[in-house]
Amino acid sequence: MKLKSLCIFVSNKKINVVSTLVKILVILVFTITVAHAQKENTQDIIVNISGLDNDKGRLLVGLYNSEANFLDQRFMSVIGEISNKTGKVVFTDVPEGIYAVSFIHDENNNGKMDTNFLGIPKEDYGCSNNARGTMGPPKWKDAKFELKGESKIITITL
Incomplete structure (x- = not known):
């Protein structure tokens, strides 16, 4: 089983778990970086x-x-x-x-x-x-x- 093809089915919809986790991680890192950058100049x-x-x-x-x-x-x-x-x-x-x-x-x-x-x-x-x-x-x-x-x-x- 390849990690890239790890999928789950929710309500008859195929969801790529790895892709979803990567997107969440990118958003989280971006949010933390922006919040930290704003705090530095206060x-x-x-x-x-x-x-x-x-x-x-x-x-x-x-x-x-x-x-x-x-x-x-x-x-x-x-x-x-x-x-x-x-x-x-x-x-x-x-x-x-x-x-x-x-x-x-x-x-x-x-x-x-x-x-x-x-x-x-x-x-x-x-x-x-x-x-x-x-x-x-x-x-x-x-x-x-x-x-x-x-x-x-x-x-x-x-």
Whole structure:
């Protein structure tokens, strides 16, 4: 009996077992190779936040990947816990590129930044590079950083 001619019959259909196994093996190897190649060009972004007013609530941290989306549409988001007026979050498997980080200290856990009647934030907030806005939100050019080659630690101090 030749290995190439090993066949089975399923519901009156002839199936070549070796050919089918080879096809499955090729697909499996291709899938693993592609998944591994994609993972190689990703890094982690570790965000350390200090100087918060208190330990109430949680941190809502956003990662942005373009100026057009900055502070409007997050590329990734993480919710972080607060302890001793500090917090730490990690964005994992982030592709290399240009990014900015922003956070709000959601003291009352309502999922948004609370402002007064003039639109001035009542809760702590901040951005990467400690970027601050003048009469408005921080600018992309001040908050952006490059993620390339190794994980990045971002420290935001209020």
